[in-house]
Amino acid sequence: MFIEVEGLSISFDNQPVLEEVSFSVKRGECLGIIGPNGSGKSTLLKLLSGVERLTSGWIEINGKRIEKYTRKELAKWLAVLQQESLPPIGFTVREVIEMGRFPFQNWLGEEATEMDQLIHSILDKMELNVLSDRYLENLSGGERQRVALGKTMAQQPKLLMLDEPTTYLDIGHQILLMDRIREWQQEDELTVISVLHDLNLAALYCDRLLLLHNGQVVAVGSPADIIRPELIEAVYGTAPIVMEHPVYGLPQIILQGESIDSQELSTKKKKDKVGISQ
Numbered sequence: 001m002f003i004e005v006e007g008l009s010i011s012f013d014n015q016p017v018l019e020e021v022s023f024s025v026k027r028g029e030c031l032g033i034i035g036p037n038g039s040g041k042s043t044l045l046k047l048l049s050g051v052e053r054l055t056s057g058w059i060e061i062n063g064k065r066i067e068k069y070t071r072k073e074l075a076k077w078l079a080v081l082q083q084e085s086l087p088p089i090g091f092t093v094r095e096v097i098e099m100g101r102f103p104f105q106n107w108l109g110e111e112a113t114e115m116d117q118l119i120h121s122i123l124d125k126m127e128l129n130v131l132s133d134r135y136l137e138n139l140s141g142g143e144r145q146r147v148a149l150g151k152t153m154a155q156q157p158k159l160l161m162l163d164e165p166t167t168y169l170d171i172g173h174q175i176l177l178m179d180r181i182r183e184w185q186q187e188d189e190l191t192v193i194s195v196l197h198d199l200n201l202a203a204l205y206c207d208r209l210l211l212l213h214n215g216q217v218v219a220v221g222s223p224a225d226i227i228r229p230e231l232i233e234a235v236y237g238t239a240p241i242v243m244e245h246p247v248y249g250l251p252q253i254i255l256q257g258e259s260i261d262s263q264e265l266s267t268k269k270k271k272d273k274v275g276i277s278q
């Protein structure tokens with residue numbers, strides 16, 4: 001196993017936020033962490049990335065306890081995608097992506113052409129070529145998110161952690177980002193752990209899902225094991241319709257609302273069809 005997590009518990013102000021969380025992740029696998037607001041997803045990611053200190057339980061990455069890694073060693077292995085880690089002002093897109101290489105440069109610096117090729121391919125992949133000389137402060141939220149992933153790619157980590165990577169992105173750019181991560185995962189045997197709110201994207205792009213509720217692991221399994229109406233209703237408190245994706249055969253959710261009157265909608269639809277206006 002590439003990552004082993006055993007008995008993680010943490011409390012804030014005497015309130016348990018995670019309780020006895022255990023799971024493992026294989027090298028090259030993508031694990032999606034899902035669960036309602038406040039269930040402990042971000043806290044779990046902070047413990048896994050070494051941002052939050054462990055108080056109970058243990059984490060092993062590649063056979064070594066997380067606390068045994070120095071910050072610099074960990075930065076070579078692991079990258080966390082966060083918009084907040086982008087510099088606030090005064091840097092262009094290209095400069096920010098180049099910053100991803102900082103943990104690797106020795107005092108002589110890297111071979112300039114190698115670095116140039118890497119940066120060029122990242123700008124290409126993330127469709128950032130036209131923005132490469134623009135200052136970060138003049139970009140939209142979605143454009144900044146793509147730059148943040150580009151900077152992370154430049155780091156060439158073995159393990160990538162993402163907290164809600166598709167926030168701010170329109171559907172086209174959600175797919176672009178998730179596709180690039182998936183390709184990268186497959187080409188480089190990258191291990192990915194991602195917190196996702198969008199259960200449909202989680203089912204499409206993750207190999208396995210870990211469902212958290214009130215700080216506890218409810219279930220870990222394939223998207224088909226986890227995205228089931230009873231389980232989703234029990235945890236999220238809303239009853240979705242789950243259908244099979246017509247192309248990929250993976251589970252996809254269709255939401256239902258209590259205030260939406262299906263009778264009224266079907267009458268309206270019939271009237272619209274025959275062109276009756278009121």
Ligand SMILES: Nc1ncnc2c1ncn2[C@@H]1O[C@H](COP(=O)(O)OP(=O)(O)OP(=O)(O)O)[C@@H](O)[C@H]1O
Pocket residue numbers: 012013017035036037038039040041042043044
């Ligand atoms: N540093 C902290 N001090 C006190 N409480 C905290 C702290 N960090 C998190 N919490 C609490 O722990 C709980 C879990 O928070 P966390 O951010 O991990 O949830 P989440 O599943 O990521 O939620 P969301 O989907 O809303 O982003 C919340 O009730 C939160 O208020």
